[in-house]
Amino acid sequence: MTPSEHNPDEQTEDTSSPQSFSLAEAERIAEALVFASAEPVSEDFLAERLPLGVDIPAVMESLSSFYASRGVNLIRSADRWAFRTAADLSFVIRKDDNDVRKLSRAALEVLAIIAYHQPVTRAEIEDIRGVQTSRGTLDVLMEAGWVRFRGRRRTPGRPVTLGTTPDFLDHFGLEELRDLPGLDELKGAGLLSGRIPPNFQVPLPGMGDELQDDEDPITQMDLEELGLLTPGGEEEE
Structure with a gap:
C-alpha cells in the first residue's frame, strides 16, 4: 500500500515516540547534530529533530557531564550548544597566524x-x-x-x-x-x-x-x- 492509500483511521505504531527512544539513543542523535554543525546548535533546533517529548535540557546536560573530563567539552552558550577544546588544553592547539x-x-x-x-x-x-x-x-x-x-x-x-x-x-x-x-x-x-x-x-x-x-x-x-x-x-x- 502506498502512502497515499494509507487509511488515517488505522492505528499504526509511532516509532518516533519518546517511549521508543532511550536516553542513550537521544544522546547519540543530539551528539551527532552538534558535532556536524559548523555553528552552535540551539535547543529549538535539537527539539525539531529529536522525538516529540524528549527532555532536551536533560539530554544535553547528560552529554555535557560525559564530556566534562575529556579533551573536548560540550559547552552551552546562551541557548546554544557546541563542542570546544577543553580550556586546560588550549596551549597544545596551534592555529595558523593568518x-x-x-x-x-x-x-x-x-x-x-x-x-x-x-x-x-x-x-x-x-x-x-x-x-x-x-x-x-x-x-x-x-x-x-x-x-x-x-x-x-x-x-x-x-x-x-x-x-x-x-x-x-x-x-x-x-x-x-x-x-x-x-x-x-x-x-x-x-x-x-x-x-x-x-x-x-x-x-x-x-x-x-x-x-x-x-x-x-x-x-x-x-x-x-x-x-x-x-x-x-x-x-x-
Whole structure:
C-alpha cells in the first residue's frame, strides 16, 4: 500500500515516540547534530529533530557531564550548544597566524566597555575611555561578529545603542552575560590596578536582547541614513 492509500483511521505504531527512544539513543542523535554543525546548535533546533517529548535540557546536560573530563567539552552558550577544546588544553592547539586576528588595545577596551555597559552609545564609550573611538575600531568588532547595533536611544539625536552578540558569548566561553568576570576575578587576573577606588564596582550589563524602555528599534533605513549600511543592505567595509 502506498502512502497515499494509507487509511488515517488505522492505528499504526509511532516509532518516533519518546517511549521508543532511550536516553542513550537521544544522546547519540543530539551528539551527532552538534558535532556536524559548523555553528552552535540551539535547543529549538535539537527539539525539531529529536522525538516529540524528549527532555532536551536533560539530554544535553547528560552529554555535557560525559564530556566534562575529556579533551573536548560540550559547552552551552546562551541557548546554544557546541563542542570546544577543553580550556586546560588550549596551549597544545596551534592555529595558523593568518586565522587569528589580534585586536588592538583600543578595540579590546571598546569591546570590554560594550560588554559591561550595554546597551551603550558611542558617545558613552568615548566618555568612559576619555578619547574618541574611531569608526575602524567598531568595524573590527562587528566584522568579528561580537558587537551589533541594538536600537536607538530615546534622547536628543537618537544615538544608536550597541551590544554584544551570541557569537561573543560563544567565543569567550560564556553561557550568559552575567558570567562575565567580576571584580575579584579581574583583580586576580591582574587586569585591574591595585590602586582602584575603594568603592569601585564592575558594572552589570543588560541581561537580555530585548530593547530597554529608553530604546527604540533600529531599522535598515535608520542605518542607511546614518551611513552604517549601504543601500544594498550590507554593512560598509
